[in-house]
């Protein structure tokens with residue numbers, strides 16, 4: 074029997090290709106640039122599976138161009154690029170890669186937090202500049218991370234991994250979430266619940282870990298920044314549109330907050346020029362980018378696809394009702 078045909082918008086990593094090639098006939102997009110939309114549609118005409126990155130929108134229009142498609146497997150935990158409702162309507166299983174990137178993402182949120190607090194971006198530029206004159210008492214003095222208050226917005230797996238790291242830094246951890254964590258979890262992580270406004274007023278660092286949903290789009294707007302301490306920093310490794318970038322730029326300009334560490338942007342890869350300032354550390358969407366984690370993510374996407382074509386339930390289904398209906 075012919076193997077199911079799968080289009081993969083990236084060459085992935087060898088271990089993921091091995092998983093996929095066992096059960097499928099995979100066609101890989103190997104160009105350095107992301108596949109142009111018309112090309113993607115063309116390639117999907119005869120495919121039963123798709124493995125895509127978060128830069129590819131799986132929309133109603135794309136699904137219409139892929140009449141044989143049975144699964145769209147995202148190589149990311151965030152799936153705001155996938156119209157899950159449209160997938161469900163067309164009987165297409167959608168999957169993501171939860172769990173494997175939590176620690177790596179939390180590591181990176183900490184990287185940004187420490188970099189912006191300790192002015193590493195500016196220090197690095199100075200060290201490379203050739204004009205550094207040597208140690209000086211008040212040179213690039215930043216602010217301590219240890220002993221401060223860390224406010225976590227979104228207390229899911231990544232938010233909790235963020236909290237776990239704080240004890241070594243003797244930080245107070247507070248969090249907010251639509252759903253309050255179990256008392257045992259709060260105890261274990263030494264994290265106290267706060268309503269959003271209280272968290273903003275109390276935190277020295279506010280780290281965002283919510284998914285992008287209609288309710289979280291623009292969550293960080295001007296009133297939120299006004300509630301933060303003028304000495305506080307915003308860290309965002311979740312999704313860019315959770316933060317109203319124009320409001321963030323205004324808050325930075327008006328010194329409503331002290332700075333920001335950002336990995337994600339409203340209109341990637343565009344970065345608002347107002348964010349390119351000394352008190353903002355910018356990264357190009359790297360939070361899960363360790364070889365170990367990205368390999369696991371790619372393998373997970375491949376396993377989801379292979380499982381479906383073996384007649385099994387893909388482990389990370391976003392719309393399980395698709396299989397329940399059949």
Ligand code: GLV
Pocket residue numbers: 127148149150151152174361
């Ligand atoms: C990365 O941003 C992801 O959602 O996995």
